[in-house]
Amino acid sequence: MxxxxxxxxxxxxxxxxxxxxxxxxxAQEPDMQREIGTYRAQDGTQSEHLYVTEEGYVQGFTGQEDTCDFQITVAEDGFYDLKFRAAGLGGYKENRILVDDISVGNLVSSTEEFEEKVIKRNFLSAGEHKITVEGYWGYIALDSLTVLESKELxxxxxxxxxxxxxxxxxxxxxxxxxxxxxxxxxxxxxxxxxxxxxxxxxxxxxxxxxxxxxxxxxxxxxxxxxxxxxxxxxxxxxxxxxxxxxxxxxxxxxxxxxxxxxxxxxxxxxxxxxxxxxxxxxxxxxxxxxxxxxxxxxxxxxxxxxxxxxxxxxxxxxxxxxxxxxxxxxxxxxCLYLSHRRGTQILYAETGRGGK
Missing domain, CATH: 3.20.20.80 (Glycosidases)
Known part of the structure; x- marks a missing residue:
């Protein structure tokens, strides 16, 4: 651009x-997105305070020192959606998502039931990348990350x-x-x-x-x-x-x-x-x-x-x-405050205007 x-x-x-x-x-957007892969949280790299439950969920998030890293690989440059499956322990919770140590948004867990939340249109170059769930409010049960090709705009x-x-x-x-x-x-x-x-x-x-x-x-x-x-x-x-x-x-x-x-x-x-x-x-x-x-x-x-x-x-x-x-x-x-200690990024947001 x-x-x-x-x-x-x-x-x-x-x-x-x-x-x-x-x-x-x-233009009609396609309903289906190509799935690149699904990664279980229990197979990721967890910081010392985190633990895996009997059901296979990662818990123990309380602050920013608590992290779970997913190592993913994409075959080509492009935009990808990151779909997380998680539940808030005790209700609404927010925690940070980072791509290669750069903040890209928050994982919002609104209920105690497991639900899927998507961080859309993250540009990834071909190769390996680290996707991190970092504690902010903490207190979530993290199940998995699914990487999908983003829909064409x-x-x-x-x-x-x-x-x-x-x-x-x-x-x-x-x-x-x-x-x-x-x-x-x-x-x-x-x-x-x-x-x-x-x-x-x-x-x-x-x-x-x-x-x-x-x-x-x-x-x-x-x-x-x-x-x-x-x-x-x-x-x-x-x-x-x-x-x-x-x-x-x-x-x-x-x-x-x-x-x-x-x-x-x-x-x-x-x-x-x-x-x-x-x-x-x-x-x-x-x-x-x-x-x-x-x-x-x-x-x-x-x-x-x-x-x-x-x-x-x-x-x-x-x-x-x-x-x-x-x-x-x-x-x-x-209004964005890009002040995360690990860096900033250019964000592309596509939103709509309701009415005249």
Missing amino acids: KITGVGRAALMALGIAILAGCGKQD AADRELDVTLSNPDAGECARRLMSYLADQYGTNFISGQYCDGGLYGHEMACIFKATGKFPTMVGLDMMEYFPSRVANGSEGKSILLSDMDAVAKELQTLRDAKVPILWRPLHEASGGWFWWGDCSPDSYCKLYRLMYEKFTKEYELDNLIFAFRENYRTVSYLVLLSSYAGGLFCAGIMVL
């Missing part, structure tokens, strides 16, 4: 927004570039079309930089490459009156914050700068006040900001983005139910 570094778009958020798939798939997709704001300006529409044109073909580079285009991070990138990233990520928090008021609470302060930021965004609108706007991020985590509430309350707040920005302040240069993960289904359902099914977020954002 090529990496593009052209175009002009400001990414106004606390992180980088990634375009998620937003269309229908016409559809070559052609018809992407819906309709924005939720019917009055969206030309710059926002052009940006959405540009993003859709890159889908499945290119990566679009972006960098968060508190100092803007000429901040430290951007300067380092330009010095190293002679180019600027396509997008710059900024934080509008310092414009909040509540920030100055040292955390004052109440609806009036909240609306005042929105008013202050909207006025700053109008400057960019007048300059015809399109913005990927990702407000109220990481709601499912609960560590920010806007996430420390019910999904219904969060969605009402999101809708309040959307209506205020698009109607009262006529910010037609915004493409609203919503940060999602596997725990925010209830947020998405509620968000899409307001105003007769109007889905005010045009882009799904996958």
Whole structure:
């Protein structure tokens, strides 16, 4: 894949927004996948605290020092699915999966019954590889790993570039079309930089490459009156914050700068006040900001983005139910913290957008 570094778009958020798939798939994927092999956990390499039960399951996971390694071999370069069979001891558990010591996701065991969970589309070169189940929450019974060839992705997709704001300006529409044109073909580079285009991070990138990233990520928090008021609470302060930021965004609108706007991020985590509430309350707040920005302040240069993960289904359902099914977020954002001590990886995520 090529990496593009052209175009002009400001990414106004606390992180980088990634375009998620937003269309229908016409081509039919095959139902069957070719199985490369099944590996029993009891035949793998276990760390000293793990043990094999009479039934042949590996147990004893309590922390990251507890690991079970599978040695696998694939005949050719390609994408492979890793299907694990495991059960959570005492209910819901999460543990880490690594490929050649690089984290690729979590093994989620949701019940005490054995079930199969798949980590999809891992690129493996021909040859031997080490697949590791590493304790995080621990307390699982691990049975086996099955390696399968990943299904082929559809070559052609018809992407819906309709924005939720019917009055969206030309710059926002052009940006959405540009993003859709890159889908499945290119990566679009972006960098968060508190100092803007000429901040430290951007300067380092330009010095190293002679180019600027396509997008710059900024934080509008310092414009909040509540920030100055040292955390004052109440609806009036909240609306005042929105008013202050909207006025700053109008400057960019007048300059015809399109913005990927990702407000109220990481709601499912609960560590920010806007996430420390019910999904219904969060969605009402999101809708309040959307209506205020698009109607009262006529910010037609915004493409609203919503940060999602596997725990925010209830947020998405509620968000899409307001105003007769109007889905005010045009882009799904996958927020990843690639800080595993053993390295990082480039992740390719194929997700869908539900509604307009």
